[in-house]
Amino acid sequence: MVAPSFAVAFEAQNIVAILKRTGFKYVVEVARGAEETNKQLLALLKLHPDRRYITSPCPTIVRLIRNKYPHLTKYLAPIDSPMVATAKLVDKKYSGFKKVFIGPCLMKKFEAKEDYPELNILSITFKDLQDILKIRNIDLNYKKKFFERKQSFDMTAQHTRLYPISGGLAQSSGVVSKFTDPEYDVISGPILANKVLQEYLDKPELKILDILNCDGGCINGPGIVSADSLDRRRQKVINYWQRQI
Numbered sequence: 001m002v003a004p005s006f007a008v009a010f011e012a013q014n015i016v017a018i019l020k021r022t023g024f025k026y027v028v029e030v031a032r033g034a035e036e037t038n039k040q041l042l043a044l045l046k047l048h049p050d051r052r053y054i055t056s057p058c059p060t061i062v063r064l065i066r067n068k069y070p071h072l073t074k075y076l077a078p079i080d081s082p083m084v085a086t087a088k089l090v091d092k093k094y095s096g097f098k099k100v101f102i103g104p105c106l107m108k109k110f111e112a113k114e115d116y117p118e119l120n121i122l123s124i125t126f127k128d129l130q131d132i133l134k135i136r137n138i139d140l141n142y143k144k145k146f147f148e149r150k151q152s153f154d155m156t157a158q159h160t161r162l163y164p165i166s167g168g169l170a171q172s173s174g175v176v177s178k179f180t181d182p183e184y185d186v187i188s189g190p191i192l193a194n195k196v197l198q199e200y201l202d203k204p205e206l207k208i209l210d211i212l213n214c215d216g217g218c219i220n221g222p223g224i225v226s227a228d229s230l231d232r233r234r235q236k237v238i239n240y241w242q243r244q245i
Helices: 004-008 015-022 030-047 059-068 070-075 082-093 108-115 126-135 168-173 190-202 230-242
Strands: 099-103 121-125 184-188 208-212
Touching: 004 030, 004 099, 004 126, 004 230, 015 126, 030 082, 030 168, 059 070, 059 108, 059 190, 070 190, 082 099, 082 108, 082 121, 099 108, 099 126, 108 121, 121 126, 168 208, 184 190, 190 208
Parallel strands: 099 121, 184 208
Antiparallel strands: none
């Protein structure tokens, strides 16, 4: 289960072949689970139009609220994160297989173990994956026919590939067109996150808070190894979002 931020560190046309050569039977996009996350959020907004929600795909933000701002816990949207939603889809389609989430976030390991142990998800980072590829002697730059032959994801989605960019949830779910500027906000980075959470109760007009802990979003997660600037990382994800694979 590959998070869409993989485009920062890996070539989009190679990632499926790389993982299948490593030993994975099926390779799916977590962007597909993000579609379910969006559906769940929109259903909540339709069912409870007067309520306020803080988006909850970021496990670091969830834990920050639980530990530092427990009075805001009731505002966390009770929806599945893209990782969890993808795991549930995988359970239905590929029953009996071990689920491995590969993403940019260290805290996803805690989300998998502590929040959803029943889903039996093994969470690793892109850095972990690169270490595994080194051990397996799989050279990402060595152009064999295995890599040149295009291989598609076994479960895919395109529109939600923007999720790892700050504001990706708000844009892909359509929240930006459903609410006025004062009614939703997009925040990333620990400094701004704490500031907005401290002021949250003072802004009753704020209906949706799309918030991520890492500056710029998940593309800047600690589990990604990249020398690219934040702008370049963002552009790589946008380029991947715009293409078909």
